[in-house]
Amino acid sequence: MSRAPLMPKATAVWLVENTALSFRQIADYCNLHELEVKGIADGDVAAGIKGLDPVTGGQLTREELEKGEADPEYRLKVLESKVNIPVQRSTGGPRYTPVSRRGDRPDAIAWLLRYHPELPDSAVMKLVGTTKSTIAAIKDRSHWNASNIKPVDPVSLGLCSQLELDFAVQKAARKAGKAGPGDAAPARTLIPAAEVPGTAANLAATAAAAAVAAAAAEPGENDAGKQYSADSVFAKLKTLNLPQGDE
Numbered sequence: 001m002s003r004a005p006l007m008p009k010a011t012a013v014w015l016v017e018n019t020a021l022s023f024r025q026i027a028d029y030c031n032l033h034e035l036e037v038k039g040i041a042d043g044d045v046a047a048g049i050k051g052l053d054p055v056t057g058g059q060l061t062r063e064e065l066e067k068g069e070a071d072p073e074y075r076l077k078v079l080e081s082k083v084n085i086p087v088q089r090s091t092g093g094p095r096y097t098p099v100s101r102r103g104d105r106p107d108a109i110a111w112l113l114r115y116h117p118e119l120p121d122s123a124v125m126k127l128v129g130t131t132k133s134t135i136a137a138i139k140d141r142s143h144w145n146a147s148n149i150k151p152v153d154p155v156s157l158g159l160c161s162q163l164e165l166d167f168a169v170q171k172a173a174r175k176a177g178k179a180g181p182g183d184a185a186p187a188r189t190l191i192p193a194a195e196v197p198g199t200a201a202n203l204a205a206t207a208a209a210a211a212v213a214a215a216a217a218e219p220g221e222n223d224a225g226k227q228y229s230a231d232s233v234f235a236k237l238k239t240l241n242l243p244q245g246d247e
Contacts, residue, residue: 108153109134
């Protein structure tokens with residue numbers, strides 16, 4: 001099946017009215033069903049549509065049309081345009097909301113205003129597909145249906161996806177200077193018992209440090225050239241009287 005011409009039904013109407021092509025040839029050229037082309041010929045389909053001449057429109061040559069009229073088995077081909085027409089992409093404006101979902105937009109806007117007040121109006125407009133005046137009316141409770149508006153998650157209403165909502169919230173948080181989940185302070189770990197004041201381990205560590213400092217500051221006559229080991233230092237701690245509750 002070849003590429004369909006622009007306005008295929010209007011083209012089919014013109015071919016039915018002005019050529020001797022078969023229904024199958026017209027259907028193949030316009031990418032339509034043969035019964036649909038037959039309905040166009042009977043006046044049951046495409047009523048009121050004005051025919052579009054594909055020859056003057058540059059989508060079919062006169063020679064190609066004559067070949068098709070001479071041979072019922074010949075399949076017409078769409079004339080490829082020599083001009084490269086760029087495809088216009090949609091802008092980043094408010095998204096289109098189906099008619100069946102438009103009644104849910106006030107509830108979604110109320111939910112975003114309540115639980116994500118950091119979102120600017122432009123982000124709400126893109127997520128829900130609304131206008132700035134509607135957002136302002138819901139904010140100041142001047143909306144015509146304000147008494148019936150209840151905050152509802154726009155994701156559950158099908159107005160936007162969870163990824164789009166999370167991205168908008170994170171972007172607004174970055175602009176506001178708030179810390180995101182990755183910027184949170186590291187969780188505090190358990191403190192060693194030797195660093196907790198009043199415990200036996202802390203008293204023992206303090207006494208050991210004091211004993212080492214005293215031995216280093218006031219060496220005796222017989223201590224010249226004597227080396228201290230950890231066993232000899234901690235052996236002196238056994239003679240210290242620790243509090244009864246810390247044993």
